[in-house]
Amino acid sequence: MTQAPPGPLVEIEGLSIRFDGLDGPKTVVRNLDLVIRPGECVALVGESGSGKSVTARSLLNLAGDGARVDARRFLIEGEDALAFSGARWRALRGAFAGLVMQDALTSLDPLRTIGQEVSEVALRHGLVRSSGRDALVSATLASVGVPEPEVRARQYAHQLSGGLRQRALIAAAIAGRPRLIIADEPTTALDATVQVQVIGVLKELVRQGAGLLLVSHDLSVVAGIADRVLVMRDGEVADAGPTADVLARPRHPYTRELIAAVPSADSRGRLLSSGRIVPDDSGAIRITRDPLPARRAIGDGALLEATGLTKRYRRNVAGPGGREAFTALEDVSLVVRAGEVVGLVGESGSGKSTCAKILLGLLEPDAGAVMLLGQPWSNVPERRRRSLRSRLQYIPQDPLSSFDPRYRVAEVIGENLSGIEPHVRRRRILGLLERVGLDGAFADRSPRLLSGGQRQRVAIARALAADPVLIVCDEPVSALDVCIQAQVVDLIAELQSRLGTALLFISHDLGLVHHLADRVIVLKDGRVVEEGAAERVFQSPAHDYTRALIAAAPRSLVGGAAARAVA
Amino acid sequence: MIFGPLGRRILSRLGTSLVVAWGSVTAAFLALHALPGRIEDILAGDLDYPGLREAIAAEWGLGRSLPEQYLDFVARIASGDFGVSYVLRQPVAQIVGSQILPTVQLATTAGALALALAVLAATLTAGRGGAARSVASTIELTCASAPVFWIGILLLMAFSFSLRWFPVSGAGGWKALVLPSAALALPTAGLLAQVLREAMEKTLEQPFIVTVRARGLGEGLIRLRHVLRHAALPAVTLGGWLIGGLLGGAVITEKVFGRPGLGTVTLNAVLTHDVPVVLAVVLLAAFIHVAASTLLDIVYVVIDPRLKAQ
Numbered sequence A: 001m002t003q004a005p006p007g008p009l010v011e012i013e014g015l016s017i018r019f020d021g022l023d024g025p026k027t028v029v030r031n032l033d034l035v036i037r038p039g040e041c042v043a044l045v046g047e048s049g050s051g052k053s054v055t056a057r058s059l060l061n062l063a064g065d066g067a068r069v070d071a072r073r074f075l076i077e078g079e080d081a082l083a084f085s086g087a088r089w090r091a092l093r094g095a096f097a098g099l100v101m102q103d104a105l106t107s108l109d110p111l112r113t114i115g116q117e118v119s120e121v122a123l124r125h126g127l128v129r130s131s132g133r134d135a136l137v138s139a140t141l142a143s144v145g146v147p148e149p150e151v152r153a154r155q156y157a158h159q160l161s162g163g164l165r166q167r168a169l170i171a172a173a174i175a176g177r178p179r180l181i182i183a184d185e186p187t188t189a190l191d192a193t194v195q196v197q198v199i200g201v202l203k204e205l206v207r208q209g210a211g212l213l214l215v216s217h218d219l220s221v222v223a224g225i226a227d228r229v230l231v232m233r234d235g236e237v238a239d240a241g242p243t244a245d246v247l248a249r250p251r252h253p254y255t256r257e258l259i260a261a262v263p264s265a266d267s268r269g270r271l272l273s274s275g276r277i278v279p280d281d282s283g284a285i286r287i288t289r290d291p292l293p294a295r296r297a298i299g300d301g302a303l304l305e306a307t308g309l310t311k312r313y314r315r316n317v318a319g320p321g322g323r324e325a326f327t328a329l330e331d332v333s334l335v336v337r338a339g340e341v342v343g344l345v346g347e348s349g350s351g352k353s354t355c356a357k358i359l360l361g362l363l364e365p366d367a368g369a370v371m372l373l374g375q376p377w378s379n380v381p382e383r384r385r386r387s388l389r390s391r392l393q394y395i396p397q398d399p400l401s402s403f404d405p406r407y408r409v410a411e412v413i414g415e416n417l418s419g420i421e422p423h424v425r426r427r428r429i430l431g432l433l434e435r436v437g438l439d440g441a442f443a444d445r446s447p448r449l450l451s452g453g454q455r456q457r458v459a460i461a462r463a464l465a466a467d468p469v470l471i472v473c474d475e476p477v478s479a480l481d482v483c484i485q486a487q488v489v490d491l492i493a494e495l496q497s498r499l500g501t502a503l504l505f506i507s508h509d510l511g512l513v514h515h516l517a518d519r520v521i522v523l524k525d526g527r528v529v530e531e532g533a534a535e536r537v538f539q540s541p542a543h544d545y546t547r548a549l550i551a552a553a554p555r556s557l558v559g560g561a562a563a564r565a566v567a
Numbered sequence B: 001m002i003f004g005p006l007g008r009r010i011l012s013r014l015g016t017s018l019v020v021a022w023g024s025v026t027a028a029f030l031a032l033h034a035l036p037g038r039i040e041d042i043l044a045g046d047l048d049y050p051g052l053r054e055a056i057a058a059e060w061g062l063g064r065s066l067p068e069q070y071l072d073f074v075a076r077i078a079s080g081d082f083g084v085s086y087v088l089r090q091p092v093a094q095i096v097g098s099q100i101l102p103t104v105q106l107a108t109t110a111g112a113l114a115l116a117l118a119v120l121a122a123t124l125t126a127g128r129g130g131a132a133r134s135v136a137s138t139i140e141l142t143c144a145s146a147p148v149f150w151i152g153i154l155l156l157m158a159f160s161f162s163l164r165w166f167p168v169s170g171a172g173g174w175k176a177l178v179l180p181s182a183a184l185a186l187p188t189a190g191l192l193a194q195v196l197r198e199a200m201e202k203t204l205e206q207p208f209i210v211t212v213r214a215r216g217l218g219e220g221l222i223r224l225r226h227v228l229r230h231a232a233l234p235a236v237t238l239g240g241w242l243i244g245g246l247l248g249g250a251v252i253t254e255k256v257f258g259r260p261g262l263g264t265v266t267l268n269a270v271l272t273h274d275v276p277v278v279l280a281v282v283l284l285a286a287f288i289h290v291a292a293s294t295l296l297d298i299v300y301v302v303i304d305p306r307l308k309a310q
Helices: A052-058 A086-092 A114-124 A130-143 A149-153 A162-174 A192-207 A219-223 A243-248 A253-260 A352-359 A382-389 A409-414 A422-435 A440-444 A452-465 A482-499 A510-516 A534-539 A544-552 A559-566 B005-034 B039-044 B052-060 B066-078 B092-125 B131-145 B148-162 B175-204 B207-213 B219-257 B262-271 B275-303 B305-309
Strands: A010-021 A024-036 A041-045 A067-070 A073-076 A097-100 A180-184 A211-216 A228-233 A236-242 A276-279 A285-288 A302-316 A323-337 A341-345 A367-372 A392-395 A470-474 A502-507 A519-524 A527-533
Touching: A010 A052, A024 A041, A024 A052, A024 A211, A024 A228, A024 A236, A041 A052, A041 A192, A041 A219, A052 A067, A052 A180, A052 A211, A097 A162, A114 A130, A114 A149, A114 A162, A130 A149, A130 A162, A162 A180, A162 A192, A162 B207, A180 A192, A192 A211, A192 A544, A211 A219, A219 A228, A219 A243, A228 A243, A228 A253, A236 A243, A236 A253, A253 A276, A253 A285, A253 A482, A302 A352, A302 A502, A323 A341, A323 A352, A323 A367, A323 A502, A323 A527, A341 A352, A341 A510, A352 A470, A352 A502, A392 A452, A409 A422, A409 A440, A409 A452, A422 A440, A422 A452, A452 A482, A482 A510, A502 A510, A510 A534, A519 A534, A519 A544, A527 A534, A527 A544, B005 B039, B005 B066, B005 B275, B039 B052, B039 B275, B092 B131, B092 B175, B092 B219, B092 B262, B092 B275, B131 B175, B148 B175, B148 B219, B175 B219, B207 B219, B219 B262, B219 B275, B262 B275, B275 B305
Parallel strands: A041 A211, A041 A228, A097 A180, A180 A211, A341 A502, A341 A519, A392 A470, A470 A502
Antiparallel strands: A010 A024, A010 A067, A010 A073, A228 A236, A276 A285, A302 A323, A302 A367, A519 A527
16 A cells, blocks of 8 residues: 555544443444544544543553454554554554653652653663663653753652643653654643643644644643544544634534533623524624523622731752741732622642632631631631631532542531421422432432532532532532533522622633632732732733733633633 | 751651660560569579579669669660570570571561562462452462461471471571471461552552553563552551561471571570560560661652652
8 A cells, every 4th residue: 555645643444442341341432533644633522431532542552451442444554453462552652652641740650750751661662772861861851841851850750840740741752752642631730821831842743743632621722732623422523623613613512512611701691501602694603692690789898808818838848958938828818798709810839729728717827817707717716716607618629528428418418407407407408409400319319429510519509508608619610521510600600699699719710710700819829919800800911920821721712702812 | 957858867767766766675674673573583583592682683783773773774785785594594695696597597588588479479460350360369368367387387297297398397508498488478478469469459550550551561561660669668568567477477487397596595585484585585576676667667768759858
């Protein structure tokens, strides 16, 4: 077979992947076609369980234990991969294709140095002798933009920042000079500014001629880099084509749902999950959404008032000296008024969590004070706080770990309903479940058996049970898929409108904060760098850091908002 | 500071070890004085002749105040003087010193054998379903639950009495060491293999194993280079306890196989109420425990660099 160079790296038709589990065979990928050429980025987009990761890993024959891969055609550089032996696959791994996974902290061997990890693939394939090891490591690390590569090579993954660590992971995958890079959620869990850098590194590798298969749950990440995109749902390809086409003219309802579910400035005051895509006069698309119920007026008085909060830790560091003082929070003041939604944004390490803990009365500040409903809240004995505790509630990022593992849903919610007669209490629990969109039958289930969205609904019901004036929401939807995220955000916004509960909404997602918040507070290195009405902060940010954050945030996928975000 | 984080950790760990060792000496002193009866009678054991009690009282300075006696006791132990066995009419240090070598030889051989067996069994069977894993696991559980003396007797019956491959007793040459080490190693190996396999299987589920596989490494190399080191952490945690088990087991094994060593010394000392010797053996066991756990704590940091910063 003669092929015009460059021939495709991967050519797959009719791929199906099946797992023979204890409860019968389960097909996780059906009838998938995939072609990747050198110098091209193809993206697989879908929610968790859509089969995207398993598809990507099948290119390395690493789909998992007991996976049965079948296809009408499965060519790797023109050869029939279905006939490959185990040894042949091992020879391809690392040399033909390199794998970059999510979260370098767990995807690099934590007990080995960066240098050992980066050089392993090249040593395995005999591309370098041990004498040339250090030079290769330095060159590879430098090529992905790691400063001081010789120093970094002697360090361990836990000693590097998130962005450097992820670049080291990419370096470890490309040290064998693979023709294809498989990147499975390479930027998930990274801060937006770091995400931009990592995508930039991948882009450069594609420009140099590598093929890239990018797996992501996030269409907006993919939009900036992929030439073609495959939208997967329940193991099938729902939509496929050049990225611009798929985004501009989404054919499949699911793709439309994905696009419409992304929160942004345009969706403010509206229900995210009600988004419908309609063609514009110009042939582009527009999203229309139903409005939220009318908001209650925001009060003048402060519910929660923090002044001059400061918190310092001593932390251990490697090297001489050993310990250093670390300022987690420095002179932070903030106010939440009745019925107000305040967004607290910042990247990891900015002090968001420390701030939340102090506001929740779980941590005492070194300096400064918190007042709740006009009464002292910080630096008072716990028994003086107890009567006020119910007025301030909390919705965590991972609700399951905040539930007693032996409790059923009714008991979880019932925690906040003490001192009520049993049958009244049961009625209240059922009423709260209905309020968060769950059937009464959920009351007797174990939270472990619920989906992520349902668990978050239970956490919301538990918070509401206490009849709070203020709820601190700490990244409440970060772990959820886009469509589920839209539904939970809608629920929070709808309840907020009806009940007038104030929210302190902590998030790294600027689009989401823009969608929800009346006022925004931007934290950086433990200090408030900017504060103001959401519209004002997003449209004319005063601080450089805020501008950098907004610039790094993924663009809205649909026309109008993108232009506005750039302005 | 001239020391790195590792050096500082070792120094502080050595400090703690000294405190623990001092604590065990104190406990021994208190136990001696808390025993009912006169100290002279206790130290004399079963022996009785005119002037002995007075000689002991003079040597131990029993006429002095308790704090004075205590300081003298600690100072003597620190200088390696464990007193005199009145039963054997020999310095205790000399008795123990002459018998410690065979015991250490037995315990270290058994320890090395146990480690080798456990690593082999765990590496070959971890994460692999099927018959081999269940068979290995069953054998390990049996070994871990069987008493040392019973395994010893079974080995003697099979390899000495029936097959006549190895001598029944004594300490001459490597042949005499085979059966006692095996008997002592098997329970330890069984337990260690179970812990190692469990830890290896947990490690094999970590995301970085997928990364390593994607570099084209074969299964053997993945286990030896990456998985084993992670699995070593829980095994090291168990290490201090296992070393204690080996020493205790060695005493019994020596008796079963008729080997010389601390076991015989200890047993005879207990039977003849030779308290100075018993006291020395107890303190020696405590010091070995302290030394072992100190060493393992340092090994811990060497294995896992993440602990350096803590």
